[in-house]
Amino acid sequence: xxxxxxxxxxxxxxxxxxxxxxxxxxxxxxxxxxxxxxxxxxxxxxxxxxxxxxxxxxxxxxxxxxxxxxxxxxxxxxxxxxxxxxxxxxxxxxxxxxxxxxxxxxxxxxxxxxxxxxxxxxxxxxxxxxxxxxxxxxxxxxxxxxxxxxxxxxxxxxxxxxxxxxxxxxxxxxxxxxxxxxxxxxxxxxxxxxxxxxxxxxxxxxxxxxxxxxxxxxxxxxxxxxxxxxxxxxxxxxxxxxxxxxxxxxxxxxxxxxxxxxxxxxxxxxxxxxxxxxxxxxxxxxxxxxxxxxxxxxxxxxxxxxxxxxxxxxxxxxxxxxxxxxxxxxxxxxxxxxxxxxxxxxxxxxxxxxxxxxxxxxxxxxxxxxxxxxxxxxxxxxxxxxxxxxxxxxxxxxxxxxxxxxxxxxxxxxxxxxxxxxxxxxxxxxxxxxxxxxxxxxxxxxxxxxxxxxxxxxxxxxxxxxxxxxxx
Numbered sequence: 001x002x003x004x005x006x007x008x009x010x011x012x013x014x015x016x017x018x019x020x021x022x023x024x025x026x027x028x029x030x031x032x033x034x035x036x037x038x039x040x041x042x043x044x045x046x047x048x049x050x051x052x053x054x055x056x057x058x059x060x061x062x063x064x065x066x067x068x069x070x071x072x073x074x075x076x077x078x079x080x081x082x083x084x085x086x087x088x089x090x091x092x093x094x095x096x097x098x099x100x101x102x103x104x105x106x107x108x109x110x111x112x113x114x115x116x117x118x119x120x121x122x123x124x125x126x127x128x129x130x131x132x133x134x135x136x137x138x139x140x141x142x143x144x145x146x147x148x149x150x151x152x153x154x155x156x157x158x159x160x161x162x163x164x165x166x167x168x169x170x171x172x173x174x175x176x177x178x179x180x181x182x183x184x185x186x187x188x189x190x191x192x193x194x195x196x197x198x199x200x201x202x203x204x205x206x207x208x209x210x211x212x213x214x215x216x217x218x219x220x221x222x223x224x225x226x227x228x229x230x231x232x233x234x235x236x237x238x239x240x241x242x243x244x245x246x247x248x249x250x251x252x253x254x255x256x257x258x259x260x261x262x263x264x265x266x267x268x269x270x271x272x273x274x275x276x277x278x279x280x281x282x283x284x285x286x287x288x289x290x291x292x293x294x295x296x297x298x299x300x301x302x303x304x305x306x307x308x309x310x311x312x313x314x315x316x317x318x319x320x321x322x323x324x325x326x327x328x329x330x331x332x333x334x335x336x337x338x339x340x341x342x343x344x345x346x347x348x349x350x351x352x353x354x355x356x357x358x359x360x361x362x363x364x365x366x367x368x369x370x371x372x373x374x375x376x377x378x379x380x381x382x383x384x385x386x387x388x389x390x391x392x393x394x395x396x397x398x399x400x401x402x403x404x405x406x407x408x409x410x411x412x413x414x415x416x417x418x419x420x421x422x423x424x425x426x427x428x429x430x431x432x433x434x435x436x437x438x439x440x441x442x443x444x445x446x447x448x449x450x451x452x453x454x455x456x457x458x459x460x461x462x463x464x465x466x467x468x469x470x471x472x
Contacts, residue, residue, distance in 0.1 A: 026102070027147055027270040027278065030057035030134060032116060034066040034152025034187070035077035038216060038260035041252045042151065043082070045264055047089045047109075048247070048357040051102040052271050055109060056137045056146060058082055059116045059130035063152035063187035064315075068119045082113050088247040092361040095245070099360040099368060116156030122188035124158040134160035138175045139168065147180045147270050147278075151263035153188030157181070158195055165198060176202030180278075182266040182287070183208045185315040192313050203296040207281050208314050209265060210300045211288045213321035214340040215347075216262030221325060222336060227344050230351035231258035239458065240354065245361035265343060268350060274374055274463035275449070276381070283447070283465070284416045286350055289342035303339040342415070352458040359458075369456035372400045374464045376450065381464065384471045387440040393466065395450045396430040404454040410434075416447040419470070424448070440470045 031046065033039045043058075060079040062068065068076045090106035097103050116130025117123050134157060137146055148157055164175055176199060186192065186208060200206070214222050219231055229235055233256035240248055241256060253259050269277055269287025277285025281298040290298035293309055302309075303320055310318050324336040359368045377394035385391055393410060400406055410432040412424040421439045424446070434448065446468040453461040 025144065026052060026054045027272065028056050028137070028142070028144055029053045029267060029270055030059065030137065030146060030148045031055075031267070032057075032059045032061040032130070032148070032150050032152060032154075032156050033082075033263070034061055034063040035079070035081055036063075036066055036152070037252045038262045039151050040077070040081060040085070040250075041259060042261045042263040042267075043085050044247055044251045045261060045354055045357075046267055047085065048096075048354070048361070049267065049271065050104050050109070051096070051100045053267070055104055055112055057130070057133050058086075058109065058113045059133065059156055060114075060118055061116045061130065061150075061152050061156040062118045062121060062123065064121050065187065066152065067121050067123075076118060079115050079118065083110065085247070085250070086110050086113065088250060092245040092247050095362060095364075096360050098365050099370065117159050122153060122155050122190050122193075124155040124162065124190050124194065126159070127163065128156065128159060130156045131159035131163060135163040138164065138178060139171065143178065145180050145278075146178050147182065149263070149266035150181070150183045150187065151266065152184075154183065154186065154190045154195060155188050158190035161195060161199055172199070173202055176204050179204045181206040182269060184212050184263050184266055185210065185319065186313045187315060189313055200295050200297065205281070206297045207269070207287075207290055208297065208299050209288055209290070210314065210319050210321050211340055211343050212262050212265040213319070213325075214343055215260070215264055217260040218321070218325050219258060219260070222321075222340055223344055223347070224337060227347050230348055233257040235351070239351075240358050243362065244358040248358050248361060271353075274465065276465045276467075282416060284342050284413065286346050287343075289415065300339070301342070303335050349461040352460055355458040356460055369404075369454065369458060369460055370401045371460045371462050372398060372404075372406055372452045372454045374398050374450060374452045374462050376464055376466075378466065382467050382469060384469045385436045386471055387436050388438045389436050391434040391436065391468065393432045393434060393448070393450070394430065395452060395464070398430070398452050400454045400456075402454070402456055404456045406430075407453050407455070409449075409451040409453075411449050411451065413447040413449050413465070417445055419444040419446045434468075436468060436470065442470055442472045444470045446470070 066074055066076050070076055086106055086109045093106055114130040114133045116128045236258050237256045265287040275285035277283050281290035291301050293299050307320055327333055327336055356369050375397035395408055398406055408430045409428050411426040414423055419440050421437050448466045450464045453459055
């Protein structure tokens with residue numbers, strides 16, 4: 001691990017901060033996709049966000065919705081769409097690296113594109129190039145986590161894990177320690193039939209998401225009105241679809257409005273934006289917030305006490321999202337809105353981030369906006385404190401690479417707490433004084449978010465999270 005940290009620090013010193021917002025290391029990610037229309041829209045955003053990741057694989061897979069031989073809506077989009085999109089990315093790459101030299105080279109991404117298991121729903125018997133690439137990454141000497149995203153079914157992931165169990169059974173526990181799974185539902189039966197009985201007991205951190213659906217086709221029904229603005233035709237046409245280069249030109253839309261990006265939360269979770277979501281699914285962030293249901297498997301918080309957790313495959317047929325989609329009763333709508341809140345609460349910032357990246361495709365550095373850099377006076381992001389004590393928080397060292405004025409907000413993310421008392425009052429100053437609630441008990445945690453936004457266009461926001469650990 002030390003050599004990778006050394007390399008990242010060395011790179012940080014070589015690159016002027018004005019033209020790169022660097023982190024200690026970039027998360028290693030693998031995408032598996034069934035190529036549905038919303039996958040293709042997600043891929044545009046993924047490629048424009050690829051400077052944040054170490055992309056280890058982009059792999060065609062199938063699902064219960066799309067597979068080779070499927071007919072009509074179930075038809076499989078030709079696998080070459082991934083290559084086509086990377087070639088369009090190449091057309092804007094020269095402009096993207098004006099804004100951040102960490103964008104991967106197009107030829108690198110093409111080497112990481114492989115075809116996995118696509119010949120049927122849940123087919124995981126064939127040893128494919130896509131599965132082999134996943135196997136290779138999981139067996140390499142790099143100890144860092146590998147975040148594997150299932151935008152479609154899990155079958156190519158399943159095949160890769162079968163490769164390891166069949167060829168290197170002695171390494172299963174070691175490999176499992178590297179794996180992180182983010183599943184957009186279970187879009188075939190391979191998680192239940194193979195991965196769960198053979199790998200789940202290794203406590204692989206696994207998110208099986210349903211709340212992603214508020215970024216899929218049902219968004220007009222379920223998003224709050226103040227958030228819908230960022231998905232409607234006026235906003236999307238101005239900020240993404242018109243005049244933003246060849247890659248954005250192929251972004252699939254619905255008559256100018258957002259259509260769907262149901263898979264996007266799986267990589268939003270990995271954007272190192274300061275929310276520390278990768279530390280635990282319970283923390284919450286751009287990819288949602290989740291609760292542990294068994295082993296190290298995490299699912300959506302219950303909408304209310306009448307809902308029951310699935311014991312089998314979690315997907316379209318038993319989704320809480322689909323159950324609530326058509327609700328019109330005001331109380332049920334309120335429950336539904338709160339259910340999706342862990343995701344929609346960030347979506348204005350998420351969409352503005354997308355708009356900035358679209359601008360980077362066509363604008364020079366001076367003409368575009370770039371994310372603020374949040375710097376805290378506090379040396380530790382985990383602070384031990386007694387109930388009733390006072391904590392001073394200071395983000396005044398934060399800077400903006402474009403010289404824009406910054407606005408600040410400190411707020412209490414109480415849904416992520418184990419403390420269940422009253423909210424701590426927010427502050428709109430760079431400096432804040434927090435009194436730890438007197439009723440906080442030893443062992444409880446309190447999550448405080450520092451939100452820093454610039455005054456540029458589009459308005460960009462980055463964060464930092466302080467976790468208070470209450471002590472005796």
